[in-house]
Amino acid sequence: GESVGLHLPTLSVQEGDNSIINCAYSNSASDYFIWYKQESGKGPQFIIDIRSNMDKRQGQRVTVLLNKTVKHLSLQIAATQPGDSAVYFCAEWFPGGGNKLTFGTGTQLKVEL
């Protein structure tokens, strides 16, 4: 399982660079994965999702990659902007789980000007 602590992993990038945020998940039965963005003082906001029968999905400036062999998920943000600064969480969902989402620890993304 993932460790939980008071200090989030932090990724600092320059404005305009690409960002890659990684996540390890634990449940091999998980069928659906979602990336959420959480800005300070706000609730999680849906970014992009991917089903377990896919290995890549693209959105606007974001791409999610799924590697089921090693149970790894990544979020790529192209041309990172100051407004992208937030905490990013991956979440997993599996059938029969009462529709609950299981969230990862989160990564703090800081965009430097």
Place this chain on the structure above:
Amino acid sequence: EPEVTQTPSHQVTQMGQEVILRCVPISNHLYFYWYRQILGQKVEFLVSFYNNEISEKSEIFDDQFSVERPDGSNFTLKIRSTKLEDSAMYFCASSVSSGSPGEQFFGPGTRLTVL
């Protein structure tokens, strides 16, 4: 754009007191959830609710917690006797269906502080 709303934004209470956190889910949504987030930690599932009954609950959701949909619009979380460790952000979420979990929309949260 429809959104989930929560009140109050911040609740301060004494240990042992009862609190009720309120949520108004998106109007055509059928599934409702409560999550909590202790400061600096990950978001944790508490309970899911559908058709006026609990469909799943976590180990955190013990006998001190209860949920209710008292009318057609509100969804509440009650903590009967608060403990210091209940201090956290509590998020309400809702979704149209259970087939697409990515469609869970979260509210802005209620910060609960137990003194």
